[in-house]
Amino acid sequence: MVTSHRVIGSLAGVLLASVSLGQSFNVDLAGPRPDGVFAVPSPFFGGAINQTGHWNELNTSIDGPQGLFELEGIASTASIFLMGPDYVSVLDDPGTTGDTAALLDDSLSGFGDVVSGVMFRGLRPGYYVVTAYGFAGGMPNELTGIIVGNQYAVTGGAWSGDFERGVTHEHLRALVVDGSLFVGAVGGVWGQSGHLNGIQL
Numbered sequence: 001m002v003t004s005h006r007v008i009g010s011l012a013g014v015l016l017a018s019v020s021l022g023q024s025f026n027v028d029l030a031g032p033r034p035d036g037v038f039a040v041p042s043p044f045f046g047g048a049i050n051q052t053g054h055w056n057e058l059n060t061s062i063d064g065p066q067g068l069f070e071l072e073g074i075a076s077t078a079s080i081f082l083m084g085p086d087y088v089s090v091l092d093d094p095g096t097t098g099d100t101a102a103l104l105d106d107s108l109s110g111f112g113d114v115v116s117g118v119m120f121r122g123l124r125p126g127y128y129v130v131t132a133y134g135f136a137g138g139m140p141n142e143l144t145g146i147i148v149g150n151q152y153a154v155t156g157g158a159w160s161g162d163f164e165r166g167v168t169h170e171h172l173r174a175l176v177v178d179g180s181l182f183v184g185a186v187g188g189v190w191g192q193s194g195h196l197n198g199i200q201l
Helices: 003-017 096-104
Strands: 025-030 054-061 066-069 077-081 088-090 105-107 116-121 127-134 143-148 151-155 169-176 183-189 199-200
Touching: 025 088, 025 105, 054 066, 054 077, 105 116, 105 183, 127 143, 127 183, 143 169, 151 169
Parallel strands: 025 054
Antiparallel strands: 025 199, 066 077, 077 116, 088 105, 116 183, 127 169, 127 199, 143 151, 143 183
């Protein structure tokens, strides 16, 4: 029995070693805003998962891939590009300030059942925990359907003074095999528009 346990343990170690963890990125999805301002969090801001470092900004005026920088500010081989509507909503929540407001008070928006989102390309294969922000500032009844790969979750509600899973964001897992990962938003209920503020991998 001892030998069997050792064999099983060794096999488990080999299997775990063969599956790597993914890369880490911070992405703000709402720049530039209609007023021309790029509201991007500072590198000292870690969001809901306390992951400090460089925040990439998605420029919705660019039609094509945009290179991603790692948390240290070093250019990576990964990129991101817009898929769906490029409409930017600015919803100023009275309770958010500073870097939190820079992340949550603007967003990519869908239109009802029309999905708006981004596709990551060139990611290192592995498992990713995706933190997707879907918050409509000052509109607690607005619900967002978050889509990560083939997974789905709903966010929405009133700002409580801090990040709250299911209200400001959701964590979903994804296995990246070919370097690609889609993250999007859609109206959480019929007649509403989804809001995607940012993503942390």
